[in-house]
């Protein structure tokens with residue numbers, strides 16, 4: 001069904017200097033779908049996500065989100081900024097604003113980008129902190145929070161802009177092992193709520209059990225994509241077979 | 252040569268009055284230099300190439316020429332283009348223009364020193380470059396700027412000594428006046444050195460206290 005396609009990226013290419021990092025990557029994500037992207041280090045996963053919300057400018061290809069052509073006219077900074085906030089982005093290293101409390105981190109966008117009055121922005125921030133179960137830490141600075149809590153604040157910050165889709169770039173890779181689960185649980189809850197998400201991750205259990213679809217990237221291309229069962233149980237691409245063999249037996 | 256204590260006793264209170272002028276010049280020049288330097292620093296971070304070029308040229312000129320020449324330029328050259336400033340304001344302007352260039356560099360460095368991920372996070376919630384600078388970078392940049400800024404204020408206070416060359420009656424000029432009537436350069440310059448030293452030490456002490464009182468995160 002075509003009508004429920006939310007994100008359509010077509011033939012995205014990107015080079016850094018001489019190095020071709022993305023080679024005509026195409027991906028379609030349906031409304032409410034959770035897609036995970038897996039692949040070896042350096043295969044272009046991060047670059048692809050960053051091209052989607054234009055933190056990186058692709059050399060070629062087109063991106064459509066709903067009715068919007070991302071990066072399309074007018075090619076003004078204001079239009080690009082407006083389009084960017086249709087995507088939430090969760091970074092590997094959280095990138096919270098260290099001088100602001102958790103609540104202020106989440107309220108900053110609603111207040112300064114959407115122009116909500118302070119009380120309304122903070123009410124929205126409180127709502128989104130509650131959604132990631134951090135209400136009781138609202139007035140702490142990032143430095144007073146654990147890594148897992150910081151990443152959940154970052155997720156709340158993304159939610160506060162009410163994005164149509166959230167992009168996660170290895171959201172648990174910077175965390176101590178015992179803090180990974182709380183973040184994955186938060187993401188699982190978002191997925192269950194119908195949020196559309198693209199998640200780059202090395203957490204194969206999440207990829208297998210939460211994702212609707214898994215995409216395997218290798219050498220700047222999508223080498224294989226399908227349901228978790230298809231990719232994990234009957235991988236066809238030799239690079240994917242090798243990639244899966246090198247993961248822990250836990251998968 | 253005998254050390255002449257009597258001239259020291261005579262000059263000490265007289266020169267104390269010069270300190271007041273030195274402080275006045277320094278404080279006014281510091282405030283103006285801060286305003287100018289912050290504005291120039293922000294301009295150097297703007298997306299306008301013209302602005303960036305102008306700030307670059309300004310900073311290069313100030314760094315590439317002696318302060319004494321800059322003071323003479325403001326004092327003697329400006330009247331040629333129709334701007335006539337009294338000694339005090341010419342001196343203050345020269346010091347402010349001079350320190351403004353360094354403060355512009357401090358500002359640019361501090362803002363540029365904020366981690367790249369901060370800008371990306373702010374862009375990802377839909378901020379424009381201007382919003383990123385105003386709401387995310389500057390609030391984080393001013394804290395690490397304070398030590399460099401207080402250092403700059405101390406340099407400015409010492410540099411105010413050069414204003415004696417255009418007859419601003421600050422500490423050094425006051426000392427020279429005593430020397431010209433009492434012919435005791437050694438005693439008087441030693442006294443001047445002591446006064447500057449005490450002044451700078453007091454400033455350093457105050458700045459360290461301020462730094463320690465600043466919030467961290």
Ligand SMILES: Nc1ncnc2c1ncn2[C@@H]1O[C@H](COP(=O)(O)OP(=O)(O)OP(=O)(O)O)[C@@H](O)[C@H]1O
Nearest residue numbers: 016017021039040041042043044045046047048170
């Ligand atoms: N800004 C950049 N400048 C130059 N090269 C870059 C830049 N960003 C990424 N690259 C290169 O592009 C390639 C793909 O990088 P990317 O970060 O997208 O990979 P990745 O799949 O996310 O890897 P990882 O699993 O290690 O995060 C790498 O070879 C990387 O060195």
Ligand SMILES: [Mg+2]
Nearest residue numbers: 045046047170
């Ligand atoms: Mg990556």
